[in-house]
Structure formats: structure tokens, C-alpha cells
Amino acid sequence: SEFILEGCQLAQVVRYVVIEKARFTQVRFNRCFFLRPNMSDLRFDKCDMSNMEWKESKLFKIEIENSKLTGFKLIEADASNCKFDGCVGELTQFRGSKFDNSRFEKCQLRGADFRLADLRGASFSKCDLRDAEFYDAKLQGTDFRGSDLVGIKARPDDLKGAIIDSQQAFDLATHFATLLGLEVRD
Numbered sequence: 001s002e003f004i005l006e007g008c009q010l011a012q013v014v015r016y017v018v019i020e021k022a023r024f025t026q027v028r029f030n031r032c033f034f035l036r037p038n039m040s041d042l043r044f045d046k047c048d049m050s051n052m053e054w055k056e057s058k059l060f061k062i063e064i065e066n067s068k069l070t071g072f073k074l075i076e077a078d079a080s081n082c083k084f085d086g087c088v089g090e091l092t093q094f095r096g097s098k099f100d101n102s103r104f105e106k107c108q109l110r111g112a113d114f115r116l117a118d119l120r121g122a123s124f125s126k127c128d129l130r131d132a133e134f135y136d137a138k139l140q141g142t143d144f145r146g147s148d149l150v151g152i153k154a155r156p157d158d159l160k161g162a163i164i165d166s167q168q169a170f171d172l173a174t175h176f177a178t179l180l181g182l183e184v185r186d
Contacts, residue, residue: 134158144168151175 001020011030014037021041028048033055040060047067057077064082069089077097085105092109098118105125112132123143134154140161149168156176164172177183 001018002022004023004025005027006025007027009028009030010032013033013035015035016037017034018038019042020039022043024042024044024047026046027044029050029052031051033053034057036056036058037054038058039062042062044062044064044067047064049064049067049069049072051071051073053073053075054077055073055075057074057079059077059079059082062079062082064084064087066086067088069084069087069092071091072089073093074097075093075095077094078100079097079102080100082099082102083105084103084107087107087109089107089112090110091112093113094117095113096116099122100118100120102122103125104123104127106127107124108128109124109132110128110130112129114137115133115135116137117134118138119142120138121141124147125143125145127147129144129147129149129152131151131153134152135158137154137158139159141163142161143163145163145165145168147168149164150171152172152175159172
């Protein structure tokens with residue numbers, strides 16, 4: 001509780017840890033695995049969290065900014081009031097996680113896995129979500145406006161209730177028309 005870690009490297013497996021009111025700056029987490037961590041009021045800035053895994057986490061007021069999240073796994077987590085800003089996170093896995101009142105801003109999440117996630121009320125602003133998977137996710141009230149949804153992997157029913165802008169509506173219509181074998185001509 002109440003500490004700062006800066007410019008170091010961590011590599012370990014941790015079970016049932018509680019971390020509160022801490023800041024991590026330029027920390028490299030070398031394939032760290034946290035099982036059932038309970039974390040609140042944390043900030044990660046310019047960290048390398050590649051291939052790190054947080055399984056069955058309880059997260060409250062976590063900010064991850066300008067960090068590398070490639071291959072990061074946040075599986076079956078309960079995340080509330082969290083913010084991901086300016087992160088590079090291709091092939092991240094958020095499968096089965098719940099994001100209550102959480103924001104993703106200016107993140108590269110190409111190919112991310114949001115299957116079975118509960119994103120009701122979450123927002124994605126200026127994110128690259130190309131080829132991201134949203135099968136069986138709960139997206140009612142999820143705000144995607146301003147993000148790139150080209151090639152998104154979802155069924156039309158999966159997107160029911162999501163908030164999109166007019167360009168995204170066109171992109172999705174073209175995408176689903178192509179999947180149905182329709183030919184779009186002007």
C-alpha cells in the first residue's frame with residue numbers, strides 16, 4: 001500500500017495480492033501472473049505489461065497510460081472506474097471481464113479479444129479496434145464513436161444497443177453485407 005516503483009523489472013507469480021494507492025512508472029513486468037489480485041487506486045505509466053496476466057481480478061480506479069499491453073490478459077476480471085489511455089495492446093485478452101464505467105482512449109487494440117465481456121456503459125474513444133472480437137459481449141450503451149471498427153468480429157446481435165457514429169454505421173453495414181455475400185455498389 002502507498003508506494004512508488006520506477007524503472008525496475010518484475011517477474012513473478014503472485015496469488016491473492018492486495019495492492020492499493022500505488023504508482024508504477026517505466027516498470028517492466030516480465031510475464032508476471034497475478035491470480036485473483038485485488039487492486040485499487042493504481043496508476044501504471046509507460047510500463048511494459050506485455051504477456052502479463054491478471055486472472056479473476058478485482059480492479060477499482062486503475063489507470064494504465066502510455067503502456068505496452070501486447071499479449072496482456074485480463075481474464076474474468078471485475079474492473080470498475082478504470083482508464084486505459086494511449087496504450088498499445090494488440091492481441092490483448094479481456095475475455096469474460098466486466099468493465100463498469102471504464103474508458104479506453106487512443107488505444108491500439110487491434111485483434112483484442114472481448115468475447116463474453118460486459119462492456120455496458122464503457123467507452124472507446126479514438127481506439128483502433130480493427131479485427132477485435134466482441135462475440136457474445138454485452139454492449140448495450142457501449143460508446144464506440146470515433147474508433148476504428150473495420151473488420152470487427154461480432155454478429156449484428158452482439159452489437160445491439162451499442163453507440164456508433166455515422167461512419168461506423170457505414171463501415172459495419174459494408175462489413176456485414178460482405179459477410180452475407182452481398183455486393184455493395186455505388
